[in-house]
Amino acid sequence: MAGERQLGDIGFGYRPRAAYACDPARSRGRLFDEVESPTRTPFQRDRDRIIHSTAFRRLKHKTQVFVAHEGDHFRTRLTHTIEVAQIARALARALRCDEDLAEAIALVHDFGHTPFGHTGEDALNEKMAAWGGFDHNAQSLRVVTRLESRYAEFDGLNLTWETLEGLVKHNGPLTDAAGKGLKGPVPQAIRDYSELHDLELDRFASLEAQCAAIADDIAYNTHDIDDGLRAGLLTLDMLDGVGLPAQILRGVRERYPALDAMRTGHELMRRQITIFVEDVISTATARIALLAPQSADEVRAAGEAMVTFSEQMAASEKELKAFLYRNMYRHSEVMRVRADADKIVRDLFDVYFADPRAMPEGWREGLDRAEDRIKARAVADFLAGMTDTYAIKEHRRLFDHTPDLS
Numbered sequence: 001m002a003g004e005r006q007l008g009d010i011g012f013g014y015r016p017r018a019a020y021a022c023d024p025a026r027s028r029g030r031l032f033d034e035v036e037s038p039t040r041t042p043f044q045r046d047r048d049r050i051i052h053s054t055a056f057r058r059l060k061h062k063t064q065v066f067v068a069h070e071g072d073h074f075r076t077r078l079t080h081t082i083e084v085a086q087i088a089r090a091l092a093r094a095l096r097c098d099e100d101l102a103e104a105i106a107l108v109h110d111f112g113h114t115p116f117g118h119t120g121e122d123a124l125n126e127k128m129a130a131w132g133g134f135d136h137n138a139q140s141l142r143v144v145t146r147l148e149s150r151y152a153e154f155d156g157l158n159l160t161w162e163t164l165e166g167l168v169k170h171n172g173p174l175t176d177a178a179g180k181g182l183k184g185p186v187p188q189a190i191r192d193y194s195e196l197h198d199l200e201l202d203r204f205a206s207l208e209a210q211c212a213a214i215a216d217d218i219a220y221n222t223h224d225i226d227d228g229l230r231a232g233l234l235t236l237d238m239l240d241g242v243g244l245p246a247q248i249l250r251g252v253r254e255r256y257p258a259l260d261a262m263r264t265g266h267e268l269m270r271r272q273i274t275i276f277v278e279d280v281i282s283t284a285t286a287r288i289a290l291l292a293p294q295s296a297d298e299v300r301a302a303g304e305a306m307v308t309f310s311e312q313m314a315a316s317e318k319e320l321k322a323f324l325y326r327n328m329y330r331h332s333e334v335m336r337v338r339a340d341a342d343k344i345v346r347d348l349f350d351v352y353f354a355d356p357r358a359m360p361e362g363w364r365e366g367l368d369r370a371e372d373r374i375k376a377r378a379v380a381d382f383l384a385g386m387t388d389t390y391a392i393k394e395h396r397r398l399f400d401h402t403p404d405l406s
Helices: 002-007 042-051 054-061 077-094 099-108 117-127 136-147 161-169 188-196 207-231 243-255 261-291 296-300 311-329 332-354 372-385 388-398
Strands: none
Touching: 042 099, 042 161, 054 077, 054 136, 054 388, 077 099, 077 207, 077 261, 099 161, 099 207, 117 332, 117 372, 136 161, 136 188, 136 372, 161 188, 161 207, 207 261, 207 311, 243 261, 243 311, 261 311, 332 372, 332 388
8 A cells, every 4th residue: 555655664653563453554544535644654643633733722721520720730631631642552552553543542532522521511411402412422523523624625634534433432332233322322423424434333443442442441540539639529548448549558558658648649549550551451462362353353343342451450440430429529519610610501502502693703604594403513512612711701701790610
């Protein structure tokens, strides 16, 4: 292929990888054909386009758990994304997959998140209920295939099939073989794009996408503890009652009996990430050896995920998630802020839907005569792209009173 002729010997990413890995020289291509880069593989080019996009920069001021202005050291959606990408790349390297593809999928996986995290998504989903709802994964696809406006010849970023497949299916297939949604109706944005560039919604995604998906779990299960300790919602004593963190804390205290609480927490974080990552590598290596896929397509056709936690670690991870849900995500202070953020998103949707002229130029053109479904989706696109800070600023511009999220 052209990629092999141009780039095969010059060391820009066409390095040895396992037979089951995605090979950039054999990519299924882009929706709009482009001349290949002489210095980057298609997956490296995807990663670079993602990093230079407007949507990537907006992640800096989007909530992970704590609203950004609550403290400079809490994770934002951007710092979370960078942590996910680092872990995904480490997993891909260990499994001899394409590191650049795993990184690209990790970097783009949260593009569709609204301001104020899952609170904003829930509010928009309810507001959009009459028009197909709102799903952040489908919104990520809309961002990279329609909403980014950077190129002269196409809308979106024109990413490769493999990156888009990983974005859409990193958590597994969306339909059965007959096309029926496995977890309810498949969002229309995903179905529409798949009709143009078949993403094979009934099959598993690549190992690179699976690396990105489990890296997301590893990252937030660890850094949410760190943020919870920093916010004072969690304590090390509380973690003594949770299997995996308790085990790690015992080891830290035995080795460093005089260590202060802050450093003890940091030791917990780094050791937990290492334990998760090493468990995934060991488990995935064994599953790959058992199933013996000889190509990326055989990975997709395997009928099961290969990059997973061991059974014991999966139980530990489930226990940790339940602990975080009870003690942090549903903490009264977090819920208070969520209620105020929910009001901001709902208020903004209502005012933009009632009068699209309240939106900036470029968003409102033609909406005063548009069908409700078109108008609603345009409002959702505009709202979903907002940062926390911009949403608060807009609410203050349009309403006499804006909730104080501090």
